[in-house]
Amino acid sequence: MAARIRLAAVGAGQRGADVYGRYALEHDADVEFVAVAEPIAERRARFSGQYDLPGEAQFSTWEDLLSGPRRADAVIIATQDTGHVAPALAALEAGYDVLLEKPMATTLTDCVALTVAAEKAGRVLQICHVLRYTDFFTRVHDIVQSGRLGDVVTYQHRENVSYYHMAHSFVRGNWRRADQSSPMILAKSCHDLDLIYWILGERVAQLSSVGTLRHYRADQAPRPDIPLRCLDGCPIEADCPFSAPGIYLDFRPWRSMGLADDQDLSTTLEWPMSTLANGDLRRESIRRALEEGPYGRCVYHCDNDVVDTQIVTMQTEAGTSIGFFMHGHSHVEGRTLRLDGTRATLEGEFIDRRQEIRVTDHRTGATDIIHPEMATGGHGGGDQRLMAEFLAVLRGEGQRPLTDARASLESHLLAFAAEKARLESIVVNMAEYRSWAMAGSTSPDVILPHA
Ligand SMILES: NC(=O)c1ccc[n+]([C@@H]2O[C@H](COP(=O)([O-])OP(=O)(O)OC[C@H]3O[C@@H](n4cnc5c(N)ncnc54)[C@H](O)[C@@H]3O)[C@@H](O)[C@H]2O)c1
Structure with a gap:
């Protein structure tokens, strides 16, 4: 080649x-x-x-x-x-x-x-x-796999989706309906289920889940008289965190995070503005997209159905208990985690513009603070490294990619099982579930409800 x-x-x-x-x-x-x-x-x-x-x-x-x-x-x-x-x-x-x-x-x-x-x-x-390729999660993985924490007894992993990302992608945007794309636990959280599986290196034995669409629905609208579109004279627009002109024209979420006050941020931020008008970032094009397209809709009057809160509880074959929390109401985008082992505790924050891992040794009480490399590019540098690995494997420089289909299958399996557990209020035995899947079963038990 x-x-x-x-x-x-x-x-x-x-x-x-x-x-x-x-x-x-x-x-x-x-x-x-x-x-x-x-x-x-x-x-x-x-x-x-x-x-x-x-x-x-x-x-x-x-x-x-x-x-x-x-x-x-x-x-x-x-x-x-x-x-x-x-x-x-x-x-x-x-x-x-x-x-x-x-x-x-x-x-x-x-x-x-x-x-x-x-x-x-x-x-x-x-x-x-892409997150497996970040320096942050690579370090967490390596620390856990090195045995420094001892046996991991419990792992709490939170996926804190920001309110504006939730509104953009999962209320107004492409992933708002499970029947047209995929349920939240697959569309968004398959990254996290993949990380949990990879970091622990343990398969899940049983799993249960609860979750619902708590907020972004008509009966949660602050007032009954608000219009279907933010630009149609909405009386609460100025006070609404989900205001479309507030997000896409005034950049309020980014200003509230301390980004420049007097700057047109559309060209520096790009996402999510770039998704509104086929990459055209001009103000008039964005405004027209808000007047006519899906991103100008009131978040209380969309046709969305994916959850904005879900919890998955899991126990691995080795006995580690895992709590995974996803929600779409965070002030800032990011993941937070805590693993308690028999020898040390790891706490981590993988947040927009801030990444830190702390490992505290139980016997000495000493805390090692690690600041992973804040690489440029999307997903904390994960996008770039994923591409670099793909090209390296094509050049014959690596045996197989870190996230080949076989390695990725487990997280998808967990996502489908979690959705089944949530919808049917059941505990899923993953050994049985896995063997159905691997047998290539077409039984409705292993297929998403909408499929
Ligand atoms: N890895 C990640 O972290 C990550 C992040 C965001 C999105 N995604 C995933 O990436 C995928 C794409 O997301 P996106 O935001 O780029 O979506 P997008 O809608 O911006 O892009 C998809 C493109 O596919 C085109 N398309 C449709 N039918 C086609 C066909 N028959 N032949 C060729 N092209 C066709 C569409 O016109 C569109 O331009 C989704 O599955 C999404 O879930 C992954």
């Missing part, structure tokens, strides 16, 4: 263009995009323009890109959640190595099918569990 790796993009949206596309622009000695499939003409043209792609390398759908001659060394699939399986299977069948966005698929059966297909084809199928 040539030193400069040639990639094809399936989906040139936020992840395809803004994350992986940008990586290639910043590392053009190592990697280039040579083809794209994207149905939205504006996005396709923008992506193609960045890489000077000729007309014959531009496709409106993955079927056209993947049929015909081999066009690249590997394919990056960054379509929406329900659009992962078909192009991934087709790409593997056509002999491509694949980087696939999470979640792998929206049914457990499809997750298993993808894993089996990649292994049968002998191709790389790397899943974008």
Whole structure:
């Protein structure tokens, strides 16, 4: 394989263009995009323009890109959640190595099918569990695996989704409905379930879950007379944390975190503004998107149904108890964790602009404070390192990626089991659940309710 790796993009949206596309622009000695499939003409043209792609390398759908001659060394699939399986299977069948966005698929059966297909084809199928690649979680993993904490007895892991991220993605945006994308525990928290499994290195034996959509619904509206859109003269707009003009035009969440008062932050922040008008960050384009599009809707009057609070309790085969909390009401985006072992306690904060790990030895009382590397780029540097590893594996510099399909399957399994436990108010025996899944069962017991 040539030193400069040639990639094809399936989906040139936020992840395809803004994350992986940008990586290639910043590392053009190592990697280039040579083809794209994207149905939205504006996005396709923008992506193609960045890489000077000729007309014959531009496709409106993955079927056209993947049929015909081999066009690249590997394919990056960054379509929406329900659009992962078909192009991934087709790409593997056509002999491509694949980087696939999470979640792998929206049914457990499809997750298993993808894993089996990649292994049968002998191709790389790397899943974008980007947080495993951060310095923060690598350090937590290494500390736990070194035995420094002794046996881990309990692990509390919180995924604190900020109120504005929740409103953007899971109330107004693409992941607001489980039947159109995937449930919150899969769409968002499969990262966390993956981290928990990887950090402990233990499989879960049993699991239960509760959770609900507590706040972002019509009966929670502060007043009965508020309009369906924030810009339609909403009487509480100025006081509402979820105000669309407040978030996207005045940047209130970022100002409240101390970012510059007098600056138009749309070009420096990019996300989430870039998702409103196909990357067009001009103020008038954003305003028009708020007047006409989904992101201008009142959070109390959307068609969302995914939960804004969920707790999963788990016990591993070794007896470690785990409490995982997800909620969409945090002042700041980030994860917080605490692991208590028989020899030491680890506390960690992985928060926007602040990362710290503290390890306190039980016998001496000494606390070691670690500040992981605050790498630039999305997900605390995880996006960049994930791409770097994908390219290294393609170059033959690594055996298999850290987050290949097999390694990622367990977190997806936990997510499906947690959703089942929540919806049916049951405790799931994971050994039984796992064996159904691995047998490739199509039993309704192992498929998401909406599938
Ligand atoms: N790894 C992470 O941390 C992370 C973070 C955010 C999102 N994601 C995941 O990444 C995926 C993409 O998210 P996004 O925010 O970029 O979504 P997006 O909607 O911005 O991009 C998806 C793109 O796929 C295109 N598409 C649709 N049908 C297609 C087809 N037949 N052929 C080719 N392209 C097609 C769409 O037009 C769109 O531009 C989702 O599955 C999401 O859950 C992962």
